[in-house]
Amino acid sequence: MTSPSPAKRFNWSNLRIRVASATVLVPTVVAAVWFGDVWYLGLILVGVALLAREWAEMSARRSVLGVALAIGAAVAISVIVAFRGHYYITWPVVVVGALAAASMARGAVERRADAAYGVIYIAPAVIAMIWLRRMEAGLSWTLLMFTVTWFADIFAFATGSLLKGPKLWPRFSPNKTWSGFFGGLVAASLGAVGIVALSQALPALPDLHLAWPVAAAIGLLGGLATMTGDLWESILKRRFGVKDSGDLIPGHGGMLDRVDGLMFAAIVVAGARLLDQWGWLP
Numbered sequence: 652m653t654s655p656s657p658a659k660r661f662n663w664s665n666l667r668i669r670v671a672s673a674t675v676l677v678p679t680v681v682a683a684v685w686f687g688d689v690w691y692l693g694l695i696l697v698g699v700a701l702l703a704r705e706w707a708e709m710s711a712r713r714s715v716l717g718v719a720l721a722i723g724a725a726v727a728i729s730v731i732v733a734f735r736g737h738y739y740i741t742w743p744v745v746v747v748g749a750l751a752a753a754s755m756a757r758g759a760v761e762r763r764a765d766a767a768y769g770v771i772y773i774a775p776a777v778i779a780m781i782w783l784r785r786m787e788a789g790l791s792w793t794l795l796m797f798t799v800t801w802f803a804d805i806f807a808f809a810t811g812s813l814l815k816g817p818k819l820w821p822r823f824s825p826n827k828t829w830s831g832f833f834g835g836l837v838a839a840s841l842g843a844v845g846i847v848a849l850s851q852a853l854p855a856l857p858d859l860h861l862a863w864p865v866a867a868a869i870g871l872l873g874g875l876a877t878m879t880g881d882l883w884e885s886i887l888k889r890r891f892g893v894k895d896s897g898d899l900i901p902g903h904g905g906m907l908d909r910v911d912g913l914m915f916a917a918i919v920v921a922g923a924r925l926l927d928q929w930g931w932l933p
Contacts, residue, residue, distance in 0.1 A: 676909075677801075684784065684793050691784050692734050695777050699726045701906040702773050709891040710765040711756060721752040722769040729774050733781045745774045776914035779921035786924060788850075788857035795846040795859070795866075796920040799873035800913045802842035803835040807878060810834025824885040832878060839874025840867040865932055869923045873916045880915030884908070 683694035703723030704715070711718035725748025733741045749770040756766035784793045811831025819827040847866040850856040859866070884907060888896065896905030926932050 680797065681794075684797065685790065687784055687790065692730070692781070695730055695780060696727055698906065698910065699723055699730060699773065699777055702726075702910070703769065705896045705905045705907045706769040706772070709888070709893055709896060710769065714756070718752070718756045718766055718769075721755040722766060722773070725749065725752050725770045726774045726777065730777050730781055733778045734785070736785070738782065741778055745770060745778070748774070773914070776917045779917040783917070783921050783924055786928070788859055791846065791850040791857045791859050792920065792924050794856070795843055795869070796873070796917055797913070798842040798846050799839045799870050799920065800877050800916045802870075803839040803874035803877040803916075804881075804912060806838030807831040807835030820882060823889055824882055827878075827882070835878055836871055836874045839877065840870035843867060843870025843873065861927070862933055869920065872923070873919050876915040876919040877912030880912040883915070884911035 680694065683690045700719075700723050703726060704719040706722060707715045707717075707719035725745070729741055729744045729748060732744050749767040752770050753763040753767040756763050780793070780796070783789060783796060786792065807827070808831065811826075811828040811834065814828070814830035814834070816828050816830045818825060819829055819832050843866045844863050847859050847861050847863060850859045861869070884896070888894065896907035923932070
């Protein structure tokens with residue numbers, strides 16, 4: 652059994668490129684979230700197309716385009732069904748889409764389950780994002796979701812880079828540390844509380860009507876989901892023998908490298924919104 656490769660020091664010269672990329676991406680996402688409707692749907696569908704291609708590039712190098720089309724079409728159909736409000740048939744559409752993608756990918760992947768998993772991996776998160784934005788107070792809930800994810804990512808990186816210390820899981824992600832893990836969790840909780848405070852202070856934002864301790868708990872769970880998603884993608888990349896999912900975003904890697912945590916956090920925040928809708932949150 653080979654020992655894990657040593658962690659590399661972060662290349663601070665790359666920080667300027669990362670910040671420049673974020674300066675373009677963050678306002679684009681926030682604008683789409685703010686205007687909602689077809690603008691937000693368009694953002695999600697573009698993301699689906701990019702994620703489907705990156706998954707195909709990792710898992711089906713013999714037939715990237717065909718597998719990407721199969722996965723992308725299956726997820727896009729489920730997203731449009733959710734956008735139209737037909738949530739009860741959305742999940743059967745996902746299952747059928749996964750089976751169809753596996754069937755169409757025959758001979759193009761080592762295991763057809765890889766194509767099916769591409770649908771199952773991407774679809775629940777984007778469906779949750781669509782549902783979250785279209786619910787009552789959807790603008791504030793969606794901003795909370797993105798804020799929790801971004802704060803967890805940014806402050807996990809910053810805290811880990813500054814404090815360093817013991818590695819979180821060196822076998823799969825040698826650069827992540829326990830200090831970054833806890834720094835990200837604290838920041839995610841504070842970010843959620845900040846969005847609740849803004850929703851109560853700004854007339855343009857729907858009031859979330861959440862107690863601050865509840866918001867902090869949602870942020871904590873969302874931050875934990877963010878870092879779990881990041882680690883899970885590291886495991887997947889190791890399985891397929893790739894360093895990054897792509898090179899779409901300068902300084903960041905591929906689209907999947909940027910939204911791996913968001914895909915898990917979206918489900919957690921949507922779950923919190925559902926509990927709130929049922930009156931189960933104080």
